[in-house]
Amino acid sequence: MGEPLIAGNWKMFKTVGEAVDFVRELAYRVSGLHGVEMVVCPPFTALAAVSGLLRDLGAGIAVGAQNMYWENEGAYTGEVAPGMLKEIGCRYVILGHSERRQYFGETDVMVNKKVHAALAHDLMPIVCVGERLEERESGTTEAVVRKQVEGSLAGLSAVQAAKLVVAYEPVWAIGTGRTASASDAQQVNEFIRGLLRSLFGEVAAQAVRIQYGGSVKPGNAAELMAQPDIDGALVGGASLEVDSFTDIIKNAVAG
Numbered sequence: 001m002g003e004p005l006i007a008g009n010w011k012m013f014k015t016v017g018e019a020v021d022f023v024r025e026l027a028y029r030v031s032g033l034h035g036v037e038m039v040v041c042p043p044f045t046a047l048a049a050v051s052g053l054l055r056d057l058g059a060g061i062a063v064g065a066q067n068m069y070w071e072n073e074g075a076y077t078g079e080v081a082p083g084m085l086k087e088i089g090c091r092y093v094i095l096g097h098s099e100r101r102q103y104f105g106e107t108d109v110m111v112n113k114k115v116h117a118a119l120a121h122d123l124m125p126i127v128c129v130g131e132r133l134e135e136r137e138s139g140t141t142e143a144v145v146r147k148q149v150e151g152s153l154a155g156l157s158a159v160q161a162a163k164l165v166v167a168y169e170p171v172w173a174i175g176t177g178r179t180a181s182a183s184d185a186q187q188v189n190e191f192i193r194g195l196l197r198s199l200f201g202e203v204a205a206q207a208v209r210i211q212y213g214g215s216v217k218p219g220n221a222a223e224l225m226a227q228p229d230i231d232g233a234l235v236g237g238a239s240l241e242v243d244s245f246t247d248i249i250k251n252a253v254a255g
């Protein structure tokens with residue numbers, strides 16, 4: 001596998017001022033670091049400022065949005081279009097996060113439309129999938145993940161699929177401090193790789209980066225990244241502090 005892809009999902013945290021201060025410090029701390037790809041995903045309001053600053057600093061840290069709508073423009077109050085994200089320098093966009101699914105009613109059909117729209121605008125989707133606690137306990141993890149992967153990625157060509165990032169985020173591990181064990185996470189990531197192989201072929205399946213997310217911390221990053229099918233991390237809470245996010249990035253390289 002190539003370099004791990006470590007992305008910070010800031011969710012609904014940080015003002016523009018806080019975001020700018022954070023990335024200035026982060027860029028300083030990780031300058032000269034090789035062997036890892038870094039992304040920060042601030043809220044919409046801070047995207048342009050963060051993106052502009054990182055470009056000016058030449059920091060080698062990419063920017064992603066946390067959501068978008070699938071239409072190019074129109075009367076969709078409150079939504080943000082793919083081209084608008086592209087214009088301000090976003091390279092990635094998180095799609096179908098479990099919080100979007102749970103609180104804002106996003107379905108696989110909607111995520112699928114967003115994935116197609118993102119790729120059409122040369123944005124790299126980070127497509128989130130993962131089971132809830134009751135689903136894991138009832139033994140339906142693989143069935144749930146299969147349905148999300150097949151639904152979210154329907155209609156893509158192998159060439160398009162190869163550009164994807166998939167984040168396996170078990171809902172019970174998000175913000176709970178309860179990380180999936182490295183072997184449990186590896187098992188599901190390997191299952192996802194197999195699904196991608198059957199849908200898009202071997203070349204695309206190997207090209208997709210499959211992250212793990214859910215209570216990733218400095219102390220567990222290396223072990224998670226050492227798994228053969230874990231190609232990166234989508235970090236929530238621990239990406240909000242420069243110390244912990246920097247340590248995760250450095251430990252991921254070591255892993």
Ligand SMILES: O=C(CO)COP(=O)(O)O
Nearest residue numbers: 009174175214215236237
């Ligand atoms: O949802 C997540 C990243 O998208 C994970 O959040 P935590 O790292 O806070 O568990």
